Amino acid sequence: MSIITGQQLARYFEQYASIEVTFNKxxxxxxxxxxxxxxxxxxxxQVPCVVFSSSMAAAxxxxxxxxxxxxxxxxxxxxxTLRWCFKRPEKVEPITFFVTxxxxxxxxxxxxxxxxQMITLEYAQRPPDDLIQILGTLLEANxxxxxxxxxxxxxxxxxxxxxxxxxxxxxxFVDGTxxxxxxxxxxxxxxxxxxPGLAESDLEKQVSLKIAKGEQAMEMTLPGVxxxxxxxxxxxxxxxxxxxxxxxxxxxxKLLINSxxxxxxxxxxxxxxxxxxxxxxxxxxxxxxPPPPAAADGAPGEKGPGPRDG
Numbered sequence: 001m002s003i004i005t006g007q008q009l010a011r012y013f014e015q016y017a018s019i020e021v022t023f024n025k026x027x028x029x030x031x032x033x034x035x036x037x038x039x040x041x042x043x044x045x046q047v048p049c050v051v052f053s054s055s056m057a058a059a060x061x062x063x064x065x066x067x068x069x070x071x072x073x074x075x076x077x078x079x080x081t082l083r084w085c086f087k088r089p090e091k092v093e094p095i096t097f098f099v100t101x102x103x104x105x106x107x108x109x110x111x112x113x114x115x116x117q118m119i120t121l122e123y124a125q126r127p128p129d130d131l132i133q134i135l136g137t138l139l140e141a142n143x144x145x146x147x148x149x150x151x152x153x154x155x156x157x158x159x160x161x162x163x164x165x166x167x168x169x170x171x172x173f174v175d176g177t178x179x180x181x182x183x184x185x186x187x188x189x190x191x192x193x194x195x196p197g198l199a200e201s202d203l204e205k206q207v208s209l210k211i212a213k214g215e216q217a218m219e220m221t222l223p224g225v226x227x228x229x230x231x232x233x234x235x236x237x238x239x240x241x242x243x244x245x246x247x248x249x250x251x252x253x254k255l256l257i258n259s260x261x262x263x264x265x266x267x268x269x270x271x272x273x274x275x276x277x278x279x280x281x282x283x284x285x286x287x288x289x290p291p292p293p294a295a296a297d298g299a300p301g302e303k304g305p306g307p308r309d310g
Contacts, residue, residue: 012056013126040119045072050063060120065117082101084099099131103120137255145249145257146188151187154185163260169212170210190243199229207224220250224244225246226243
């Protein structure tokens with residue numbers, strides 16, 4: 001995780017404390033949750049569980065709860081701890097921490113196995129800063145993906161370094177054919193690439209943009225629609241292609257864009273430290289028709305189908 005101030009943590013907790021994040025496959029990947037190392041601790045028992053959702057104040061987990069577990073909970077006054085485990089890219093070892101909770105409800109989760117329960121947990125106190133940062137960063141990225149959707153980031157050596165991209169090279173799939181292209185700029189809502197062999201007749205075609213894996217960034221495929229095709233310096237062999245994403249981008253992508261925009265905002269607030277020559281800048285996106293409403297299941301603030309990724 002990047003360095004974060006106590007003021008930012010307080011802001012995250014104030015703004016997002018009660019908003020649930022559903023831990024589907026996409027969110028698990030984005031947060032680095034190590035699912036096999038998450039469990040409930042009840043007295044001296046370790047009960048494996050699957051996190052269904054969590055806010056900064058409560059959580060829902062799915063676990064097998066047999067009679068001895070209920071008896072142990074009764075002895076503790078329904079108090080237990082939830083062990084979290086996350087693998088962070090900047091750390092060699094996973095980070096782990098416990099959150100003290102008490103149970104507020106049990107709901108049967110599986111018809112085939114009545115012992116499997118959805119357990120509602122309420123945190124006994126403010127959770128550790130690590131959890132506030134992980135959830136807060138995720139929720140902020142999801143919020144900014146709508147509020148700052150049209151802000152474009154020009155791809156330069158400086159912005160590539162911040163994104164963790166190995167190069168500007170990408171692949172654009174049109175009519176099932178992969179075309180090599182070069183990233184020119186990106187935003188929450190779309191991208192512009194330089195690509196060969198496209199013409200006005202390709203407008204409104206469904207495409208997929210695959211961004212190569214980098215040091216920090218995972219390989220991502222982003223479906224979209226071609227909205228604009230422009231000549232580049234009078235050349236006939238290459239055109240600038242504006243793509244509008246047709247689905248909610250992956251959380252890993254949102255986090256990358258949000259991290260960059262946030263860092264740029266900090267630079268703008270420090271006039272005594274102007275950006276060095278060549279630094280990437282953001283600028284308003286070109287006008288484009290708004291995409292159809294779509295959201296990935298389990299996106300922060302929305303209740304998805306559960307931990308199995310709907």
